[in-house]
Amino acid sequence: MAAVVEAKNITKAFGGVKAVDDVSVSVEAGEILAVVGENGAGKSTLMRILAGIETQDSGQVIVSGEVIPKSDAKASIDAGISLVHQELSLVPEMTVAENILLGSAPTTVGITRTRQMKQIAQAALEEIGVSVDLDERISKLSVALRQFVEIARAVARKPKVLILDEPTASLTPAETDYLLSMLQRLADRGMSIVYISHRIPEVFRLCDTVTILRDGKQISVLDVAKTTPQQVIDQMVGRELKKDLESKRSSSPGHVVLKAVGIRAEGVNDISLEVRAGEIIGLGGLVGAGRTELVRAIIGADPRKLGKVTLTVNGKTKVISSFESAVKAGVGYVPEERRTDGLALTMTVAENITLPNRKELSASGFQLARKIRTFADDLSKRVGLRPPEIDREAGQYSGGNQQKIVIAKWLGRRPALIVLDEPTRGVDVGAKAEIHRLVKELADNGTAVLVVSSDLPELLELADTIHVVRDGTITGTLSQEEADEKRVMSLAAGEQVENA
Amino acid sequence: MPSLTPPSGGTQRERKRGKMRKSRLILAPAAMLAASALILSGCAAEETTETTESAETESSSDDTTTEEAPAETFEVYALFPQGNDQAYGSTLIEPLQANGAELGINFTLSNSGYDATKQLAECEIAVAAQPDGIMLWPAVGSAVRPCLVAADNAGIPVWVINTDVGPADAPLTYGYSGPDTYGQGVASAELMCEAVDGEEVGIIQVNGAAGNGTAIDRDNGFTDHVEANCPNVTILAEQNADWTPAGAKQVAADMISAEGIENIGGIYAADDSMVDGAVQALEDLGEDASDYFITGIGNTKLGNPLVKEGKMYGTVFQSSVWEGENAPEYMHRVLTGEIAKGDRVTAYMPSVKVTAENADDPEVAPEW
Amino acid sequence: MTETIQLGGAKETGFFPRLRTIIGRRTEGRGVILLLVILAVLAFTQPLVFTALPVTIGRIALIGIVALGLTAVILMGELDLSVASTLAASGVVVAIIPDLRIAIPAALLMGIVVGIINAFFIAIVGIASFIASLGMLFALSGLAFVLSNEVPVSIANQDAGLAFGQPLFGPVTPRILLFFLVFIAIQLFVTKVKAGREFFAVGGNRQAAYDSGIPVKRRIFTGFIISGFVSALAGVIYTLELTVATPTAGSTVLLASFAAAIIGGNYLKGGRGSIIGTLIGASSLGVLQVALFLSGVQVPVQNTLIGAILLIAVITDPSSLRAISARVRATLPDRTKVEAQ
Numbered sequence A: 001m002a003a004v005v006e007a008k009n010i011t012k013a014f015g016g017v018k019a020v021d022d023v024s025v026s027v028e029a030g031e032i033l034a035v036v037g038e039n040g041a042g043k044s045t046l047m048r049i050l051a052g053i054e055t056q057d058s059g060q061v062i063v064s065g066e067v068i069p070k071s072d073a074k075a076s077i078d079a080g081i082s083l084v085h086q087e088l089s090l091v092p093e094m095t096v097a098e099n100i101l102l103g104s105a106p107t108t109v110g111i112t113r114t115r116q117m118k119q120i121a122q123a124a125l126e127e128i129g130v131s132v133d134l135d136e137r138i139s140k141l142s143v144a145l146r147q148f149v150e151i152a153r154a155v156a157r158k159p160k161v162l163i164l165d166e167p168t169a170s171l172t173p174a175e176t177d178y179l180l181s182m183l184q185r186l187a188d189r190g191m192s193i194v195y196i197s198h199r200i201p202e203v204f205r206l207c208d209t210v211t212i213l214r215d216g217k218q219i220s221v222l223d224v225a226k227t228t229p230q231q232v233i234d235q236m237v238g239r240e241l242k243k244d245l246e247s248k249r250s251s252s253p254g255h256v257v258l259k260a261v262g263i264r265a266e267g268v269n270d271i272s273l274e275v276r277a278g279e280i281i282g283l284g285g286l287v288g289a290g291r292t293e294l295v296r297a298i299i300g301a302d303p304r305k306l307g308k309v310t311l312t313v314n315g316k317t318k319v320i321s322s323f324e325s326a327v328k329a330g331v332g333y334v335p336e337e338r339r340t341d342g343l344a345l346t347m348t349v350a351e352n353i354t355l356p357n358r359k360e361l362s363a364s365g366f367q368l369a370r371k372i373r374t375f376a377d378d379l380s381k382r383v384g385l386r387p388p389e390i391d392r393e394a395g396q397y398s399g400g401n402q403q404k405i406v407i408a409k410w411l412g413r414r415p416a417l418i419v420l421d422e423p424t425r426g427v428d429v430g431a432k433a434e435i436h437r438l439v440k441e442l443a444d445n446g447t448a449v450l451v452v453s454s455d456l457p458e459l460l461e462l463a464d465t466i467h468v469v470r471d472g473t474i475t476g477t478l479s480q481e482e483a484d485e486k487r488v489m490s491l492a493a494g495e496q497v498e499n500a
Numbered sequence B: 001m002p003s004l005t006p007p008s009g010g011t012q013r014e015r016k017r018g019k020m021r022k023s024r025l026i027l028a029p030a031a032m033l034a035a036s037a038l039i040l041s042g043c044a045a046e047e048t049t050e051t052t053e054s055a056e057t058e059s060s061s062d063d064t065t066t067e068e069a070p071a072e073t074f075e076v077y078a079l080f081p082q083g084n085d086q087a088y089g090s091t092l093i094e095p096l097q098a099n100g101a102e103l104g105i106n107f108t109l110s111n112s113g114y115d116a117t118k119q120l121a122e123c124e125i126a127v128a129a130q131p132d133g134i135m136l137w138p139a140v141g142s143a144v145r146p147c148l149v150a151a152d153n154a155g156i157p158v159w160v161i162n163t164d165v166g167p168a169d170a171p172l173t174y175g176y177s178g179p180d181t182y183g184q185g186v187a188s189a190e191l192m193c194e195a196v197d198g199e200e201v202g203i204i205q206v207n208g209a210a211g212n213g214t215a216i217d218r219d220n221g222f223t224d225h226v227e228a229n230c231p232n233v234t235i236l237a238e239q240n241a242d243w244t245p246a247g248a249k250q251v252a253a254d255m256i257s258a259e260g261i262e263n264i265g266g267i268y269a270a271d272d273s274m275v276d277g278a279v280q281a282l283e284d285l286g287e288d289a290s291d292y293f294i295t296g297i298g299n300t301k302l303g304n305p306l307v308k309e310g311k312m313y314g315t316v317f318q319s320s321v322w323e324g325e326n327a328p329e330y331m332h333r334v335l336t337g338e339i340a341k342g343d344r345v346t347a348y349m350p351s352v353k354v355t356a357e358n359a360d361d362p363e364v365a366p367e368w
Numbered sequence C: 001m002t003e004t005i006q007l008g009g010a011k012e013t014g015f016f017p018r019l020r021t022i023i024g025r026r027t028e029g030r031g032v033i034l035l036l037v038i039l040a041v042l043a044f045t046q047p048l049v050f051t052a053l054p055v056t057i058g059r060i061a062l063i064g065i066v067a068l069g070l071t072a073v074i075l076m077g078e079l080d081l082s083v084a085s086t087l088a089a090s091g092v093v094v095a096i097i098p099d100l101r102i103a104i105p106a107a108l109l110m111g112i113v114v115g116i117i118n119a120f121f122i123a124i125v126g127i128a129s130f131i132a133s134l135g136m137l138f139a140l141s142g143l144a145f146v147l148s149n150e151v152p153v154s155i156a157n158q159d160a161g162l163a164f165g166q167p168l169f170g171p172v173t174p175r176i177l178l179f180f181l182v183f184i185a186i187q188l189f190v191t192k193v194k195a196g197r198e199f200f201a202v203g204g205n206r207q208a209a210y211d212s213g214i215p216v217k218r219r220i221f222t223g224f225i226i227s228g229f230v231s232a233l234a235g236v237i238y239t240l241e242l243t244v245a246t247p248t249a250g251s252t253v254l255l256a257s258f259a260a261a262i263i264g265g266n267y268l269k270g271g272r273g274s275i276i277g278t279l280i281g282a283s284s285l286g287v288l289q290v291a292l293f294l295s296g297v298q299v300p301v302q303n304t305l306i307g308a309i310l311l312i313a314v315i316t317d318p319s320s321l322r323a324i325s326a327r328v329r330a331t332l333p334d335r336t337k338v339e340a341q
């Protein structure tokens, strides 16, 4: 069968770095192609070139035998290429319907035909089986719903090929499950799909073919049916992945570092919890259950209505009343929304990493350039930043690498308590293992760790104790021995836990 | 049909709603502020009325024999381009209100900040308020016609102060009191000619703000007189400055370096503040200002000492108090019918020259 | 039957819940409340504001017209600081050309050209709009001085000017009529016309707009042309009504028009706001100014009050709230106590 969309010998360099290096991919009608690779491998860049948003240095994009013009987003859309971006690409203050038809609203002599616009939007939402008020503004929707609106937009354009760049990063397992079966349905009807994910199991469940990129180069194209997850991972990473050494950590928890009592805030309903030195406490649950709200209220980043939080460091107990006091008392925080909350995108990696450590790195007010550089260099290597160039702007890094920078920022400080909200969202398998190792190492050195994660294997791997949160309250607490995916899920979804 | 209902989105919406509530709470102070502003505006109006009343009661109860109580009280809108934000305006307004109170005139003051369109808008509102009279200090002398027409149609008399209107607009007004701006320029020129005393001298001239009526009149007065009466004085260069010492200093320094300090024997600036700036420009070059023939206009608190120190040869007194005291007098005569429409009275403030000889006299003590 | 997933709340039904959602989606809330408070208080303290309604409306039109054009640009997250000097320069153009039939189109054309130049520097060259339009501000006020020879220029046809200030019918002067026409035109443009609606996308998420194939640059051109044209129109109105063009005209316009837009709930970073909001903002400001004038409140006091209202309008912006409350809590005396153990 002939390829519907074909990218031929695409090359794109940013400065000296070749983000995409002579890559060719093609998809047939009804085919689902996976594109995998480590953070910074060039997956997003390649897709942006296909969508006419980035200009390739050389190579062609061919749709149904016709070469489409370079860097012309409109032409790509019209030719039938539709991209769901890695970072959400919606207009917050416009309605669902307007966002779905962004740039392509139906008009008569320039005037928008609202009714027809809503009909098209409704049809697209129905096609993906999602129901939402068409007149609601995007800023009022949950992250998951926004993701589905983006997909509806892509579908509304009646694409020949639908490209999804890490669509499941912020979805719950149930939502992910739904998305995958929905994509399967679309493919069955003849739509071609290009699917990017760091979650290898998803690839094996959904895709027909997998293209592996490493450092911008195309390593191989494999038939999913004839390969194994381990083979794919090995090719992605290009080296043997260290198997997790000791899952069990030796040290026993020390004194109580964080004590939060009776926390009430928006979306949080009377929660108390403790974290001891050297202990990793996990917060499980569905996206939107109130976990982010809880940790933000604890560290004073969002206002609390009620409740008291204390932090005990070196035998001294301090009350946490504001985020500033929390940081002063020794709290590190890796937020969920890295682009808005965690990174200064126009500052360099070195500046970002050393931001919370300025005091240690300066002598009587002057910053020690040499010390800063070695410090930042060391940390960026430890989190596996690719490429580890500390003088690049943070905004130039790929999504997963930005996450690594945020983590590195707090690792250097050796905080008394570190709060991690979805620490490995969008991070590749290799780096994920590395980050897990670093978090455990921090705990072994006496840091109290509080981690929010919707990634169940991650939670089970890291946490000594898991609190499951639903509707702003803790619905269950599981020790590492008790915890398994099924129990966490049923607590999160509010079902009874059967005692097996 | 398998239908999933995870509570996603719930908290997000919750949070938003919370924020909206908060924003509404914060609106309360906004509303209160606006309310207090308006109540304040109400009070301000009442206060002014009160002062009039108290002045009235005082005079009527205490000194019924010596001073007569104003038979009638009048409401007058005073449309000014400046107010308490400037020295001249504030020293004018004080006697204006005091004298007005005595005559039974209650002034409502406005300040258009020399924006002619704003003044026209204020004039429209004033006409709509139907006061007994309007006192107009034009923001731009040539841009008063629509205001005068509106007032005329409504039968509200207009008295002009400070900057007179052009001959075409004059019939729409009852008269003018204030400085003779052209005459001031002439007086300053007379001082210059007197100082130079027949010598061949080149001078530089610093005019007031570009486009400003007073600046134009003074420039004309000065230039006309010099050309006609002392051809030995040559105006080498002239430029506009913004009435401030800093602006004048810049402009003067530019002209000095363009013409060469050795060719310059004197400076005329249309205002004492600008003389001060020009003197600074000279002193920055290591020159002694008293070696130069310098004249100004104003006899201000900045200018008078310059005369005493010998840095400025002479200046022309512009008395804000004279203007403030006389304006209500004429307005009163209009309001009581003493000056009828078509009479048009012009009352110029005397252009008193101030030199080292009389600078200490109490009659020319600087006011602003 | 295909599978479906329920992710958000369903569409509200019933009259009041729907009304609530509709109101919740508007951005003009603060402007409306402010206007209502002002009107309520004035009903007691300055009833003249209502009896002299035509004058009050005229005042609103004067403040508002430039703000309307400016809002088109603000919706895209850009600034146009050159509005007031466009007004001044085009006003001078009207006065220096003796024949009004040539002068008025020339002035309006100039506004369009100014918009094109602004947009060229912003969209094509890539200069921040703050800087580009600031440059334009200086260039145009310089031009106004040069063209007018630094003195006020009277229009040749004084009678036409004086007639222009008179009501056409009822209390409606040409100024008021033009103001409402401009309001309706821009309102329809940004709510009904696709290109105008896309201004919100350009301001709300420019990358998303670009990715969706919206011609972002063309939209920026359109926005600045609207702003330039409306400013020039205001310049024409100012000059005709005053019968004189002053190179310093509109010195209070820049701040007033930004104030009207902000009070009306327009978000300076773009993507959120409305033309109706600006109308409400201009109304609040206009009514307030008339009231304060009638009461003879000193201008510095007036300015302080307007500034305070502006500040409150900005900080009650829901998205600034969170940032501000966090900031305030951080600067308040730190309650971190050291409890000895």
Ligand SMILES: Nc1ncnc2c1ncn2[C@@H]1O[C@H](COP(=O)(O)OP(=O)(O)OP(=O)(O)O)[C@@H](O)[C@H]1O
Pocket (backbone or CB within 6 Å): A014, A015, A017, A018, A019, A037, A038, A039, A040, A041, A042, A043, A044, A045, A046, A086, A386, A387, A395, A396, A397, A398, A399, A400, A401, A426, A428
């Ligand atoms: N605008 C840019 N300027 C400079 N470098 C860039 C820019 N965008 C991407 N890069 C670089 O190109 C390379 C590929 O980035 P890309 O975003 O395509 O990676 P990715 O495979 O999508 O990674 P991830 O899984 O983390 O999303 C990276 O090295 C990145 O730093």
Ligand SMILES: [Mg+2]
Pocket (backbone or CB within 6 Å): A043, A044, A045, A086, A165, A398, A399, A400
């Ligand atoms: Mg990517």
